[in-house]
Structure formats: C-alpha cells, structure tokens
Amino acid sequence: MRRGFLVLLAVLLLVGSVVTGETVIKMVFWPGPEAEAMQEVVSYYNEYISPRSGIKVEMVLFGREGFFEKQATILAGRSPEVDLIFTTSYIIHQHAPYFEPLDPYFDNPRLVGTGEMETFIPSVRESFTIDGKLYGVPTDASITTLLYRKDLVERIMNDPAWTAKYKELAQSVLGKELEPKPADEWNWDDFYVTTLFLSKEHNPESPTTYGTALQAKAMWPNGKVWSAIMRSMGGSWFDEMGNPTFNTPEALAALQLYADIMRAEAAPPGSVMYEYTEPNEAMKTESAAMIFQWGVAYTELSNPDASPAIWDKVAIAPYPAGEGGHRVWLTSMGVGLSRWSRNKEAAFEWLAFLSTPKAMRIYGSYGGVPPVTAVLEDLGEVSPIFAHVKEYLEKYAFNYVAGTETVDVLRVLATAISEVTALTISPEAALRNVQRELYYLGF
Amino acid sequence: MISRTKEKLLLLSPILIFFFGLMIFPTIYGWYLSLNRVFLHTFEFPVFIGLTNFMSVIRDPRFHSALAFTARFAIITTIAQLAIGMGLAVLFNRDIPGKRIFTSLLLLPMMVSPALIGVMYRLLLNEFIGPLSYYTGLNLLGMRYVVGTIMVIDILQWSPFAFLILYAALQTIPKSYYEAASIEGASRWQSFLYVTLPSIRAFIIMVLVLRGIDAFKTFDMINVLTAGGPGTATTTVSIYIYKMAFQTGNIGRATAASLLLLIIFSVPLAFALKRARKEEAE
Amino acid sequence: MRRRSIKRTVLLYVVIIAIVAVFNLPIINAVLTSFKSNIDISSSPPKWIFRPTLTQYNNVLFAYGYNFRLYFMNSVIISSMTSLVVLALGIPAAYGIARYRSRVNPLGLLLGLRLVPIFVFIIPVFILFTRMGLVDTRTSLVMMNTVISVPLGIFLLVGFIQEIPSSIDEAARIDGASVFTILTRIILPLSLPGIAAVVCLTFIFTWSEYLMSLILSFTRAVPITVGASFFITAWEVRWGEISAAITLSVVPVFIFVFFVQDYLVRAFTGGALKG
Known part of the structure; x- marks a missing residue:
C-alpha cells in the first residue's frame, strides 16, 4: 500500500516537472x-x-x-x-x-x-x-514611527480649556512649563505628558482610555521598537570598542519610560503581551491615542474600511527627539x-x-x-x-547589527522589556541582566 | 520451525527497519551536533568541543528555571486533567439521550492543534476585541494571572483526552462489583473509592504517563500566547531549547539540552511504563 | 417522583452543555468570528449580534494563491496513510511484544522519543529528506507522523493482543500455521476493534499535527493546520480567515468522531469492553 503510494507520488512529480x-x-x-x-x-x-x-x-x-x-x-x-x-x-x-x-x-x-x-x-x-x-537585493524599507491621533493633539493646542489643563498636568508631573506642540516637534517630555493627558487615569475627559499601547511581549522583534527610543535619547547598543552599553543613563531613561507609562496606567496593562497587532486594535477601538509602530500600519489605520472610527484622524510622525534627535529604526x-x-x-x-x-x-x-x-x-x-x-x-533612519547575533541581542532586550513592562523588576536590574547576558554571549 | 527469538525479531523487523532507516541518521547527527560548537550560520563547519555544550546547559540558570517551571506546569496540569477527566467520565457514564453528540463535542478541543488553540485564545484574551477579557475585566495574560491562564488553557484542551481514557476504563468494570458493594451498604462515594478507583488503576497511570510526557513538552500553545514571557516567567524547557536553537542559533547547545532532557527522564519514564504494563497485566 | 426526575434531567443537560461550552470556548469563538466581517471582528465591545457574512470563507476557499482544497486533501491523505502505516508496522510489533516476553522492552524507548522536542532533530531530518528528494512531499509527512504516532499505537495494540487467549494461537501453531498466518488469520480478525481504535486515534493526532509539518512542507504537501497558520502574516493575524480555516478543519473530524467514537472509547480498554 505504501509502496503504491510512493510510486504514484513519484510518477506525479515526474509528470509535473517534465510538462513545463x-x-x-x-x-x-x-x-x-x-x-x-x-x-x-x-x-x-x-x-x-x-x-x-x-x-x-x-x-x-x-x-x-x-x-x-x-x-x-x-x-x-x-x-x-x-x-x-x-x-x-x-x-x-x-x-x-x-x-x-x-x-x-x-x-x-x-x-x-x-x-x-x-x-x-x-x-x-x-x-x-x-x-x-x-x-541581497533590498526591495522594501520598513521603519518604526509614531502613529497618533492628530485630532486630539491639535485639540490640545487649540482648545483653551485643554491647553490650560495640559499645562497644569505638565507642571505637576515634570515640574516645568510645557507648551503644546505638534507631534513632529516633540521631545520626550512632550510625549510623556501627552500620553498622560490622553489617559482617563490622569484626565477623565480624555476620549481615549490610554495615552499609548506598548509592544512588550517577550519576542525579539519588539526589541527594535524600543531600541529606536534609546537611540533617540542618545543611547547606543555598543561603544566604539564593541562593548555593550546598556548600563548608560540613556538606556536606563529609555527603559524607565516604559516603566513610568505602565506605572502611571497610561498604557493598557496587557501591553506586556502585545506584538504588532494589538496596538493597532487599541487605536482602532479608540482605546489608545498614539503608538510606536511600524510605518506599514498607517495604511491600515487610515483605511476607512479597516478602521472606520479613526481613519481620517490618524497621522504619522518620527519618534520624539531626545539627545540623539528624532530617530526611526x-x-x-x-x-x-x-x-x-x-x-x-x-x-x-x-x-x-x-x-x-x-x-x-x-x-x-x-x-x-x-x-x-x-x-x-x-x-x-x-x-x-x-x-x-x-x-x-x-x-532619521538607523539600525544596529551585531553580526550573526543581532536576533539574539534583540531577544535579550525583549525579555528585559517585557519584564520591566510587567513591573516585576526595576529597569536598573533588567539592564544589569542584559549586560551580564550579553557578556555571557561573548560581547 | 524457526526459533522463537528469531520469530520475535521477524515480527519486530518492520518497525525496527523503519525506525532505524529514518531515525538513525538524525539521531547520530543529533549526538554529533551536541558535541560540537555549531551555529545555524556555521552549520557546515562544526568544531568538536566534547561535553562543553552539556556543561553549559547544566550550568545555565535559565535552564534550571525553565526546568522548574515546566515541572510545575506538567504536574499541576496533569493532575488537574486526571481529576477533571475523571469527573467527566463519571458524569457521562450513564444513559443520557444525545450522549453521542455531547461526547463528540467534548472531544473536539483535542482535535485542533495547540498552536491554533493558542491563536484563538490570543483573540479571546485580546484586551480590545476579545470577549474573555472584555467581560471579566481582567488582564488574564498579565503578570499576576498568566501562569494560571496558560495552565487552564492546557487543562481545557487536554482534559477531554483524560476523559476518553477514563470513560473507557469505567466501561471495563463489571456491574456486579457495584451491586456487591451496595449490598454491603457502601455509599456512592465509598464505592467510587473502593471499587472504581482500584479497578482502573492501570488507566490512571496511563493518563499520567501520556499526559505527563506531553505536558512536559508543551511548546506551541505557550509560545503563541506569551513567547515565554513576561521576562522568562512562562518559559518551558521546549521554549528554552527553541530559542537556543533558532534565536541564539546555537544548534549544538540546543541539541545537548534536549538530549539531557531525554537522559533525565528516561529513568522515571521506564519505571512508570513498567508499572503501567504490570498493572494492566493483572 | 416524576417531576423530580425531569428536573434532574434538565439540570444534567444544563450542566453538560455548560461544560461542553467552556471546553470549546476557542472553537465557538472561531466559528462566530468566521462569520463576521473584519469591522465586526475589531469592534469593542465584542459583537454577539451581527450580520453574518461569508467573506472570510470566500477568502479561504477561493483567494488567489491560497489552495485550501489542496491543504485539506493533503490532511485527509496524510492522516489516512499514517493510520495505515502505523497498523502495518504496529500490529506485528505489538504481537511480538505481547507474545514473546523478553527483558528488553522497546516500548519505553519508543515512548521516550516523545519527550524530545521535535524541532531539535528537524534539521537532521530535513537533511535526510532533502537527500532522499522527499522534502515537501506527503510521503515525508506520513513517515514523520508515523514516528510520532506508532509508539502509542503499539502500546495500545499490545493491550488488545494480550486480551486474546494465547491458547488460540498456540493451537494454530501446533497445527503448523506460520507466524504470518497466525497474524493475518487469527490476531487480525480478533483484534479488529482495537485496530479500529488505533486508526481513529492516529487519524486524529495526525490531523492536528502542526510543528513538524510546519518545517517539512512548503507548498505541495502543506496540511490543513499549517495552511491555517498562513493567515498569521508578517504583521498581523487575519482573525477572520484563520477562524474560518480552523472551523473548516474542525468540522470533518467532528463528524468523523461522531461516527467512530465507540471505537475511540475502546482504544484504551485493551478490548475488554464489558457492559
């Protein structure tokens, strides 16, 4: 029986390849x-x-x-x-x-x-x-961007009541003056205050429940979305000698941002299990006001059939500028x-x-x-x-490669990011683990 | 007339030839890889390093935590599946009109591959469009619940398997046993304890062995849902090995880890099997 | 008395239906989702009343470049062939193990193989099939599924054969029957329920096999489980289509199980089915 099947298969394959x-x-x-x-x-x-x-x-x-x-x-x-x-x-x-x-x-x-x-x-x-x-022949360039609700960001700038409230929030959170600005002129303070402002937890009037949604599942692709934040804040994967530099204040600030957002309840608690899809759904269901996301999502979020609630309200910007300027992976x-x-x-x-x-x-x-x-x-x-x-x-575009170990570095980062987002470990401790593990891997 | 040993060899020859032909090369290759420093991108140029891979795995704290988590996961889910399967078997062991359709429905979850079950739970537990998280209002994949959630999912998928075995087991108990017990004035609970359970001991061991092995290997459902996170909180040994093989790319060490697993478990497994066969023979 | 028993029956049904619903939550959700439009799928709160649509099924069955019917047929062929091969290899082996006691028990070794995560050996296995020219063929998937299923198959068959009194084949042996004759004329007919049971179980497990088929099949030999996973695209999960594919893959086995469940139940009783 089995032999018959094999013969039949062989004949089929032969016929298939000879005909063309x-x-x-x-x-x-x-x-x-x-x-x-x-x-x-x-x-x-x-x-x-x-x-x-x-x-x-x-x-x-x-x-x-x-x-x-x-x-x-x-x-x-x-x-x-x-x-x-x-x-x-x-x-x-x-x-x-x-x-x-x-x-x-x-x-x-x-x-x-x-x-x-x-x-x-x-x-x-x-x-x-x-x-x-x-x-290889490169056919496509995919970049991480900030996708945001322009109607809400504009309203913060134009509605006097919102503007006043925004300034008040900035004063209480950061202890300094902050003028509302368009998204492509933001620095990380602007981003953080806007995230809080568009969260119900900090502003009951906010139309969206959360300011943002983070991709923090323990999967290596999420390391890229975060690395661009670190780069924008002036950090880097490695120094000139090729030693890992996740023990720097810049790396800490970037990871601290995730922890702060989670602790402030400005992102859905489920962020710790999000990959590409979930933040888009947060946007579509008007649960989140802005996300760090691959540019390709813009096509879907601005499509009236796929995203009837927000298609005409979504806009695109680079990551906010820190010490390292605007950056996109x-x-x-x-x-x-x-x-x-x-x-x-x-x-x-x-x-x-x-x-x-x-x-x-x-x-x-x-x-x-x-x-x-x-x-x-x-x-x-x-x-x-x-x-x-x-x-x-x-x-703004950049990326890091660590030779054949790039994916492994991203895996180590994603593990740390998910742990910090779950608020089970401090960013300092997570980055110490990252450093240790990268040394263990031979960097 | 040929000798009995030869006859046995003859009977076993098809399967031995099949396994030998198909698995001898991969098995030897696997052992060979485990003794070499070899990565996905250096697959053509392995470097012999003796037992170094085994030592690295034995010393790796992440392997220990994966092993501990997997053991906990396997023990809890297997016992729960046994208990639930038993409850269902008792519940179904009576005349219910339409039992066929209910039995088929009950067996349905084990016919979908765990990876796809994982995908469907990803939708169910999706914070924005998933009914389960919408109505419970809980973040079931968050740090607090995630371990419980994946255990429950595994239990829901595989209790039907335990049910199938135990339901079959109940059919083997002659009615006269129960009649005797009730003449002696045994309560329902007592007759379950002293008649049912001892009669189906072999089947209970079968459930424990079969489910225990598979629970220990659990991979796709968890990988789809949590990818082993947050952090490494839900990393099973299989996920550890998978990440070692395909993300770190260290094929040598990944192979060593799985062979180590095989060595560690062959002893209790052999013991359990021997027992199961003995029970069944009685 | 009568009223009470009706009440009890109703209660029993309620309990059973609730249990079945809980166990099948992901499948119920898949069925519902498969009839929703993409907008209804991504709406919050979840919609229970919606205008059913066949768009998802249309995409699964007729979309360009997605050959669902091939995947379905592959699954049918691979599952049936695996069942047959498991029997062909398993019956003689089980007979050998059941009737000829010896110190070496190959069963433990076979079941031990189940412990090894399959993807560790996948590259050597892949190399082997590449050399044999069997990559992306149903034959290779039948072979690997046999490796997965045959240990359990033998394990169960041994139980059935042990139920057959050995005096029967001893008598035949004295009459001069060969092992082959005993196997085909005596063991085979007497363990038919057991054989049916093993076929059912193998069929089901092969039907839902995913991990190994994922690596070993490209286009021609893709089974339904791997085909469904094609809707997990680079960026997103296409919930509607994957739900439709899962639904379509579940229906046939459901019907199958409905008709063969008596054999399935018998799989584990080693033939000792008593009233």
Missing part, C-alpha cells in the same frame, strides 16, 4: 502586504518578460509562524527546493554564509539587463553589504540568492529585473515601500506615507 519547459524560479517571501505587492511584480514579469527570458517566477509563501526557522532549516539543510530566500538587515549575517555574493552577477553584462544596484538608497544597499560584498527587507539553488543565473535575471525602477514602481504602487528615492518621490503624490518615509529614511 521553462525554468521556474522559486522565491520565498514575507507573508502580508509586502507579498501582495510583490505578487504584482511577479505577475508582470511572468506576463511580459517570461516569454523573452524563458524564466517563470513562483512566489512561495510561508506563514509568519516559524518563518525564519523554516528558512534557516532550508539553508542549513542545503535544500535546492527554493532559489531565493527572503532576508532582512537584522538576519542577513546569519544568511550570508549560504548566499551567493551578487557583485559578480551584477558585473556580468550578459545577465544584468537594465537592473542596477545603484537604484536603491545607499544606506539601504549598505545594510545588505557584508565585508564589501553584496548579499530601519529594517531593510529583500531577497538573497541561495547557494544551493540549481538555477542561479536564471534566478539572478529575475533579481536584475527587481533592481529596476520599473519593478520597484509596480511594487510601490501596490502597497510596498521601495527604498528608491525617485520612486518614493513619484508615489508621494499618491499617498502621503511615501513622502514621510522618504524624509525619515534620509534624515
């Missing part, structure tokens, strides 16, 4: 809006360019659960099953040993066509370069060429097409955020998000 004469390139991609945008590029390629190139592109979508684990298994297991692997600026160091350096391919005029790496914003291109070698996303691919040149021809303004324009028109200046400028007229992204990318 084209080279099929399989590309793993990040499930969600980025994949929907990429699907349009893939469809365009398969319709208009495949007849010439003889190459068909097939997108392989995995769910987010176990996504990187699956890719790591494919790479470590040397599977030729897929040709192109999704990669990001924080994980590319782990992928690079299994990726083909792309420079020789870009230097090969026979393959490259009109594609060129110069299309992409230099900082984004840099994040895919290791030891001078390029390991940049994650570059893209694809790399697997060393185990059996169709490397064909796969590269598709990558070359991806590196054209044409492809990136299609990608941007369908909801992606291509890191290409000219394309972002053009699209800025279609959706305001692109104009902001371009500005933030040029002025």
